[in-house]
Amino acid sequence: MNGHGDCQTCRSFLKSAFCSEKASTIANVLSGHLLSISFKKGQDIYKEGTLGKGVFCIQKGKIKIYKICEGRNLVTDLATDGDLIGYANIMNEGVCINSAKCIEDSQICFIPEKAFKILLESKSALIADLLKRSCRETAQLSTIITALKCMNTEGRIACALTTIEKKFGVDKAGCLDVNLTRKDISEISGTTTESAIRILNSFKKDQSIAFQNNRIKIIDKNKLKLYLSN
Amino acid sequence: MNGHGDCQTCRSFLKSAFCSEKASTIANVLSGHLLSISFKKGQDIYKEGTLGKGVFCIQKGKIKIYKICEGRNLVTDLATDGDLIGYANIMNEGVCINSAKCIEDSQICFIPEKAFKILLESKSALIADLLKRSCRETAQLSTIITALKCMNTEGRIACALTTIEKKFGVDKAGCLDVNLTRKDISEISGTTTESAIRILNSFKKDQSIAFQNNRIKIIDKNKLKLYLSN
DNA sequence: GTTAAGATATGAGAATTATCATATATTCTT
DNA sequence: AAGAATATATGATAATTCTCATATCTTAAC
Numbered sequence: 001m002n003g004h005g006d007c008q009t010c011r012s013f014l015k016s017a018f019c020s021e022k023a024s025t026i027a028n029v030l031s032g033h034l035l036s037i038s039f040k041k042g043q044d045i046y047k048e049g050t051l052g053k054g055v056f057c058i059q060k061g062k063i064k065i066y067k068i069c070e071g072r073n074l075v076t077d078l079a080t081d082g083d084l085i086g087y088a089n090i091m092n093e094g095v096c097i098n099s100a101k102c103i104e105d106s107q108i109c110f111i112p113e114k115a116f117k118i119l120l121e122s123k124s125a126l127i128a129d130l131l132k133r134s135c136r137e138t139a140q141l142s143t144i145i146t147a148l149k150c151m152n153t154e155g156r157i158a159c160a161l162t163t164i165e166k167k168f169g170v171d172k173a174g175c176l177d178v179n180l181t182r183k184d185i186s187e188i189s190g191t192t193t194e195s196a197i198r199i200l201n202s203f204k205k206d207q208s209i210a211f212q213n214n215r216i217k218i219i220d221k222n223k224l225k226l227y228l229s230n
Numbered sequence: 231m232n233g234h235g236d237c238q239t240c241r242s243f244l245k246s247a248f249c250s251e252k253a254s255t256i257a258n259v260l261s262g263h264l265l266s267i268s269f270k271k272g273q274d275i276y277k278e279g280t281l282g283k284g285v286f287c288i289q290k291g292k293i294k295i296y297k298i299c300e301g302r303n304l305v306t307d308l309a310t311d312g313d314l315i316g317y318a319n320i321m322n323e324g325v326c327i328n329s330a331k332c333i334e335d336s337q338i339c340f341i342p343e344k345a346f347k348i349l350l351e352s353k354s355a356l357i358a359d360l361l362k363r364s365c366r367e368t369a370q371l372s373t374i375i376t377a378l379k380c381m382n383t384e385g386r387i388a389c390a391l392t393t394i395e396k397k398f399g400v401d402k403a404g405c406l407d408v409n410l411t412r413k414d415i416s417e418i419s420g421t422t423t424e425s426a427i428r429i430l431n432s433f434k435k436d437q438s439i440a441f442q443n444n445r446i447k448i449i450d451k452n453k454l455k456l457y458l459s460n
Numbered sequence: 461g462t463t464a465a466g467a468t469a470t471g472a473g474a475a476t477t478a479t480c481a482t483a484t485a486t487t488c489t490t
Numbered sequence: 491a492a493g494a495a496t497a498t499a500t501g502a503t504a505a506t507t508c509t510c511a512t513a514t515c516t517t518a519a520c
């Protein structure tokens with residue numbers, strides 16, 4: 001973790017909060033805390049079960065949020081530029097309910113719990129924004145639950161691919177703009193590495209997707225969608 | 231739905247909200263809306279995919295929140311006296327992300343979306359309370375996701391029993407204070423009715439639980455816990 | 461009280477997916 | 491460049507749980 005440039009994403013995110021009656025206090029607490037920190041690919045941001053020290057705003061990067069069970073990881077969310085992560089930990093007695101790890105090198109802004117709580121207490125626009133985010137997350141988690149029980153592994157992998165595309169977009173070559181291993185993809189779709197490999201290869205044979213320089217390119221969305229219905 | 235007595239639970243829940251600067255407006259909008267409505271066992275409160283008309287506060291009753299997949303239901307939450315349900319629907323473009331149904335006859339207070347939104351905008355204590363609830367829900371949903379992938383069916387049923395006990399408590403006889411069918415229990419634990427029946431019977435043989443007048447009594451919590459680890 | 465509907469019970473077989481084993485390919489380190 | 495570590499690939503087998511079939515029991519309806 002090395003201090004780096006000012007986190008503009010984070011500042012704009014919190015801007016409205018500064019307009020409240022307690023502004024001076026908040027500014028005080030936050031001053032010097034909005035610098036972004038460099039995280040390396042693979043580095044943990046926070047770990048399930050540990051005490052959450054604050055909230056993180058992604059200035060630039062790609063993050064996976066996951067639950068650990070019996071040595072295996074289960075990704076419940078992906079985060080990227082502008083996303084705020086870790087606030088649910090702060091709201092749930094401070095113990096981290098999941099883990100966050102960098103999929104790529106990232107610049108992340110840290111907001112200490114104390115500062116964050118003062119922001120919340122100031123009843124600014126932040127809390128309304130947060131509620132919206134939290135409710136969206138609720139909807140997403142329910143969808144994952146449904147997928148785990150009602151889709152077969154093929155369907156969940158097809159689903160994961162479209163989720164990844166939505167979250168991280170595509171590069172100039174049209175590939176999913178993130179370097180994920182088969183293991184990563186298995187964690188996102190709730191299966192094993194072997195199954196992910198097998199099914200991705202079957203998708204490739206099927207010409208639904210292609211592999212280009214270690215990245216995945218979605219060739220035929222309609223074909224992929226056919227797997228979703230199962 | 232027949233109008234009934236005043237919803238005290240709901241009033242106390244919203245009380246703080248009335249202390250804000252927009253109080254008169256809120257009181258105006260809410261006046262006449264805080265009466266509780268009678269729902270029969272089995273009756274739907276709202277349905278996944280339909281437009282959410284507002285938020286519901288349980289005055290007295292027992293509710294299941296569930297997702298539908300291929301004719302099967304998957305319970306994601308249980309609600310009872312004092313719980314607020316449906317707010318995530320309102321926050322997510324209004325389309326219900328899940329369904330709510332009465333497990334027993336219930337008295338429920340309805341807060342129309344419009345009134346609810348005005349309450350939120352007044353930046354009262356309500357929104358902070360709601361955020362906390364939402365984050366707690368997030369934590370719970372992640373736990374369900376973990377359970378579905380990392381526990382076997384026995385473990386999930388054992389888990390469901392302790393969840394039910396925590397939520398609904400026990401009656402004078404020491405039984406889980408709610409009338410659930412095996413199908414209900416299978417929906418809470420994410421399995422089939424047949425599997426739920428088989429496993430509950432094995433728990434009974436095991437003397438972890440007992441059946442009394444169609445209700446389940448947890449006899450040996452430690453024995454049940456042994457199933458959780460798998 | 462009879463019938464119908466729903467709930468509980470149990471067995472046999474099928475299907476899906478994980479596990480384990482092993483091989484090859486790729487990337488990283490020094 | 492060599493070796494180690496990690497990632498990808500593929501087959502065989504095992505385990506879990508669902509599905510389907512059927513039977514009994516309980517509750518509700520008329």
